[in-house]
Amino acid sequence: MLVTGNEILQDAHEKGYGVGAFNVNNMEIVQAIIEAAEETNSPVILQASQGGLKYGGIEYVAELGKLAAKNARVPVAVHLDHGTDFQQIMLCIRHGFSSVMIDGSQLELEDNIAITKKVVEVAHAVGVSVEAELGKIGGTEDNISVDEKSATFTDPEEAKYFVDETQVDSLAIAVGTAHGVYKGEPDLDFDRIKTIRNKLDIPLVLHGSSGVSDKDIEKAISLGISKVNIDTDLRIAFTDAIKDFLREDPDNIDPRKILAPAREAMKEVIKEKMNIFGSAGRA
Numbered sequence: 001m002l003v004t005g006n007e008i009l010q011d012a013h014e015k016g017y018g019v020g021a022f023n024v025n026n027m028e029i030v031q032a033i034i035e036a037a038e039e040t041n042s043p044v045i046l047q048a049s050q051g052g053l054k055y056g057g058i059e060y061v062a063e064l065g066k067l068a069a070k071n072a073r074v075p076v077a078v079h080l081d082h083g084t085d086f087q088q089i090m091l092c093i094r095h096g097f098s099s100v101m102i103d104g105s106q107l108e109l110e111d112n113i114a115i116t117k118k119v120v121e122v123a124h125a126v127g128v129s130v131e132a133e134l135g136k137i138g139g140t141e142d143n144i145s146v147d148e149k150s151a152t153f154t155d156p157e158e159a160k161y162f163v164d165e166t167q168v169d170s171l172a173i174a175v176g177t178a179h180g181v182y183k184g185e186p187d188l189d190f191d192r193i194k195t196i197r198n199k200l201d202i203p204l205v206l207h208g209s210s211g212v213s214d215k216d217i218e219k220a221i222s223l224g225i226s227k228v229n230i231d232t233d234l235r236i237a238f239t240d241a242i243k244d245f246l247r248e249d250p251d252n253i254d255p256r257k258i259l260a261p262a263r264e265a266m267k268e269v270i271k272e273k274m275n276i277f278g279s280a281g282r283a
């Protein structure tokens, strides 16, 4: 069933488990996520990034997500990931997204507050949940790129002020993760997660969670992370499976034969994540 981001994340926040938000770009990825969620009895968030919307088109992605959610036996939210444009966010809401992110993290604090407030006002009026971001998460995701030197961790005091001002539903925090493939070992600032969690009574979001060890993800969740964003790990599972298949059977020209093992490989990765995050069995 299609539910809001809030419905899923409030329960996770109250009970102390994490929910995976997985990036979708095509039908096979959507199916892999939904099958994994149903097999583990887990709530789940389907999210579309800027690149995902560009690739599939808002309408197509929205319909795909909503259909999958409607038919699913578990709660599913359809979420816009890293929205930066007010018009596009409105369009996503109009097409039935049940949750949106306004990423004003590249802006000055007061400008981030202003745009986030504006989105919250409209989204809440029509029952859509809003995620915002404070601090700068390193790495590259589609059109948003932050080099190592410019990445800045979220300031706990500022986070409190930001949430009080905007009344946003969940907050993405910068605590040492980065988008994309890590060059070295990610080094998470666990104390910062704890401090922010003590100041804020809303679900916290960890971006760039691919490539972070299971142990660190579990610890981050135990300290207050409720939403765990995963994209790169799915891309790797998908493309590795396709490469393996074509290495074995280079003359195969049937897209269904090529994509089915990729869908299966992604599903297995997602199921593992759902068990690690603690969302399995919570639907």
Ligand code: G3H
Pocket: 023, 081, 082, 141, 178, 179, 180, 181, 206, 207, 208, 209, 210, 229, 230, 231, 232, 233
């Ligand atoms: O918003 C999406 C995520 O932050 C994905 O990050 O590709 O490093 O898993 P990732």
Ligand code: ZN
Pocket: 082, 141, 179, 207, 208, 229
């Ligand atoms: Zn992200």
